[in-house]
Every structure is written in C-alpha cells, then in structure tokens.
Amino acid sequence: MTPSLSVLLCLGLCLCKRTRTQAADRFPKPSLRAENGSLVPQGGAVTLRCRGSGEAEEWQLEKRGGSGWSLIKFVRGAGHEVEFSLPSLTSYDARTYRCCYKHSSFRWSECSEPLELVVTGLYARPSLAALPSSEVASGQDVTLQCWSELWYDWCVLYKEGEEISRSRTQSHERGHQADFPIPAVNVTHNGTYRCYGFYSSYPYKWSSPSAPLVLRVSGTFSSSPESENRPSGLSCLQVGILVGVSAFLILTFLFLSLLCLRCCWHQPRLGKGDRETEIKTARSSEPPVTTLEETMYAAVNDDRQTEDARQEDTTTLQREDPQEVTYAQLNHKSLKCGAEPPPQSGPVEPSVYAALW
Known part of the structure; x- marks a missing residue:
C-alpha cells in the first residue's frame, strides 16, 4: 500500500468517526414517563409521554414481550414531546415500554430507558x-x-x-x-x-x-415504665420564658457588679502620709480633756501654795513688828467654791490662820 493511500484511508476513518459523533450529538436520547404514575389499576387508562429533540418528525412506542420489542404506537408530528394513550389496561398491558423518534434525515435516535408499567387489582388484597x-x-x-x-x-x-x-x-x-x-x-x-x-x-x-x-x-418515647408516669417535658414556650428570665437576671447582676466597681474605682484613696495628717488634725481640733484626778490634784496644790505663802507672811510680820495680832480661821473650800458647804462628819482638816489688823 502506497503512503498516499494510507493517508487517505486514515482521513476517511477520522471523518466517518466524526460524522457519527455529530449525529449522536444531534439526536439526544429521549425520555419516557407515565403521566399519573406507573402503577395503574386494572381497567384504568394511562398516558405515556416521550420527550426528545425538536427536529423529530416521527415517534414510536415499543413494548417488550416474550419475543422481544414490538411496535404498538406510531405518531407523526414535529416537536419536543408526544403523548401515547393506553385506555382500559388489562393484564396483557403489564409490560416494559420504551420510545424513540426519527429525525428529518431519516435517522432514528437511540431509544429511551425502559419504563415498567404495573397493573394492579389482578389478585386478592393482602x-x-x-x-x-x-x-x-x-x-x-x-x-x-x-x-x-x-x-x-x-x-x-x-x-x-x-x-x-x-x-x-x-x-x-x-x-x-x-x-x-x-x-x-x-x-x-x-x-x-x-x-x-x-x-x-x-x-x-x-x-x-x-x-x-x-x-x-x-x-x-420512653423505654422505662417508670418514665411513663413522669410529667411531660417543658413546652417550647416554657423553655423560651425560662431562658429569657435567666438572661435578664444575668444581665442585671452584671450591671450591678459594674456599677459597684465603678463607684469603688472613683472613690478617693488616702495615702499613709495623708492618713497620719488627718489623724493629727483631728486630735488637735479636739478640746483638751481633763480627768477628775488631775482636777483634784491641781486644787490641792493651789491650797498648799496659798497656805505656805500665808505662813511666810505671818512669820515676817512677827519678826518685823511684834504687835497684837488677831487671827481668823479660814475654810479653803469655802473660799475656793464660793459657797458654804454642808457640815461634814468626817475628820477636821487642818486650819489656816491669817493676821488681821
């Protein structure tokens, strides 16, 4: 075989394969379905719909029997879909069906997937x-x-x-x-x-x-008999209410906590030196407190000093000019308090005498 003849043969095979592929693309596979379902009672009617290419001109419906597929319906007309009516079904119509269509170029498409048509009511019910x-x-x-x-x-x-x-x-x-x-x-x-x-x-x-x-x-469902006596679970409304109340309480607690923290944060804090200064100021501002013992001690001390001074004066007068002297007994308590005290039954205190001229 010459090289040129081999090239021509390969070119022819490629063109033939390409033509078949294009033809298959131009003729899509049709589909078949029962309009009201594939389960049909005995004596009922059914409509089968075959859908294919818009360039189809002839359609046919086939049924499979004991000897293979046989043509039962043939329809002429262009369009994407055609109908095949099967009235008054019998047990003989309980078969497998398929459809296909013919293109304007006189080529038939691939057939659809088989559809199983079931007829019911032929035996007693279970x-x-x-x-x-x-x-x-x-x-x-x-x-x-x-x-x-x-x-x-x-x-x-x-x-x-x-x-x-x-x-x-x-x-x-x-x-x-x-x-x-x-x-x-x-x-x-x-x-x-x-x-x-x-x-x-x-x-x-x-x-x-x-x-x-x-x-x-x-x-x-509850698997244990005891759980049958238990009250039913909360409804969706009750669960929603509980969740809402819980969320409100949590938010309220957080708000109060933040408010307390804010108050504590803004309160002025005193340092150690400020505290000591504040304590000293408070102490200095308080009036001096005199105890009872200190008061009595001061009064007795004043009386002793007065008595010593008077004795010194008396001694001096006697030394300078020995004249007649008249003495008077003085009560220190009367002089101190300014009023005559009630008589006392206790021991008599020592008397102090003063010279009178």
Whole structure:
C-alpha cells in the first residue's frame, strides 16, 4: 500500500468517526414517563409521554414481550414531546415500554430507558398491620407487617402513592407475610400506607392494594415504665420564658457588679502620709480633756501654795513688828467654791490662820 493511500484511508476513518459523533450529538436520547404514575389499576387508562429533540418528525412506542420489542404506537408530528394513550389496561398491558423518534434525515435516535408499567387489582388484597400499634411515640420501633393467605413471593410497601420498600415473603400458619421494620420512628413517618403482593413469575401483575393503614407518631418515647408516669417535658414556650428570665437576671447582676466597681474605682484613696495628717488634725481640733484626778490634784496644790505663802507672811510680820495680832480661821473650800458647804462628819482638816489688823 502506497503512503498516499494510507493517508487517505486514515482521513476517511477520522471523518466517518466524526460524522457519527455529530449525529449522536444531534439526536439526544429521549425520555419516557407515565403521566399519573406507573402503577395503574386494572381497567384504568394511562398516558405515556416521550420527550426528545425538536427536529423529530416521527415517534414510536415499543413494548417488550416474550419475543422481544414490538411496535404498538406510531405518531407523526414535529416537536419536543408526544403523548401515547393506553385506555382500559388489562393484564396483557403489564409490560416494559420504551420510545424513540426519527429525525428529518431519516435517522432514528437511540431509544429511551425502559419504563415498567404495573397493573394492579389482578389478585386478592393482602392485609397490613402495625406492631405494636399504629399510634406510637417518637423514637419507638415499629414493624409494618403485610400478610396474605395466598402464596405471594413478594410484597411491596407504598406510602402516599410512592414505593417505600419491597421484601420477599416468609411462610407462616396463615399463609405468607413480609415484615417492614421502621426503627426509631419520627414525625416524618406519619402517613397512609398500603401494601401489594405479586408472584415472581409475573413481576408487573400485582394484587389489589391492602386497606389503608394510617401511622401516627407523636410525643417522645420512653423505654422505662417508670418514665411513663413522669410529667411531660417543658413546652417550647416554657423553655423560651425560662431562658429569657435567666438572661435578664444575668444581665442585671452584671450591671450591678459594674456599677459597684465603678463607684469603688472613683472613690478617693488616702495615702499613709495623708492618713497620719488627718489623724493629727483631728486630735488637735479636739478640746483638751481633763480627768477628775488631775482636777483634784491641781486644787490641792493651789491650797498648799496659798497656805505656805500665808505662813511666810505671818512669820515676817512677827519678826518685823511684834504687835497684837488677831487671827481668823479660814475654810479653803469655802473660799475656793464660793459657797458654804454642808457640815461634814468626817475628820477636821487642818486650819489656816491669817493676821488681821
């Protein structure tokens, strides 16, 4: 093979790969959904919607059977989405479906993901019960039990039209049952539950739904019997009030503490020298206090000095001029106090005599 031929061959392969990639980009994969859900009761109608590219001109709906996929619906029209109506469903319509569309260049897009269409009401309904009760406290464990006298292989649990779980059944004396445990329930588990039964050989043909079971979850679960007699906890309003009062008391205490600290900080403080000066000033300003002993001592001392002076005068007069002298007895207490004291029964004090001319 010549070099030029090799180059042309590689160029052709690259162009072919690029063309396929662009074609895949131009034809996005469509999507298929059931308008009112894929769970349809027997005899009911359903509308399937297929959405794809705006350049589509033809649409088709396929159903998978025992021999593979087969065309059941064909629609012409441009747009992003088309509808396929299936009225009055039967057990034969309980299948898997898919859709695809054709581009204006006469090329078909890739098909959508399969959609499982389930038909219910083909068998007798099972029973659904809650253990220990359908009204429980939050945090308690609950088991939803789906059982039937028929020998169903599987049971499916639904809540408010949405599948929650599915489980294989186990045999018991009454038939077959499946348990769906819900540990530590809370308020999000409140709602209406139903269950269905089916055989594994017919996975899209289900029984009629069980009677609705309403699960109510409220309060707080207590594991000990003694706690059931205890009063319930504080409500949110009471807790809020307690928190508010506590915060107010704390703020009040802090405010008073800061106020006391401020007063103590601004109070003038005296140093050691100032204190001594203040004490001396206070002492000097006080009037002198004379005790009783000091007063008596001063009075007696004055009397003795007066008596000595008088004796000296008398002696001098006698020495200078010996004349007749008249003596008078003086009472020092009378002279001192200025009033005649009451008579005393005690010993007589020594008398002092003075010369009179």
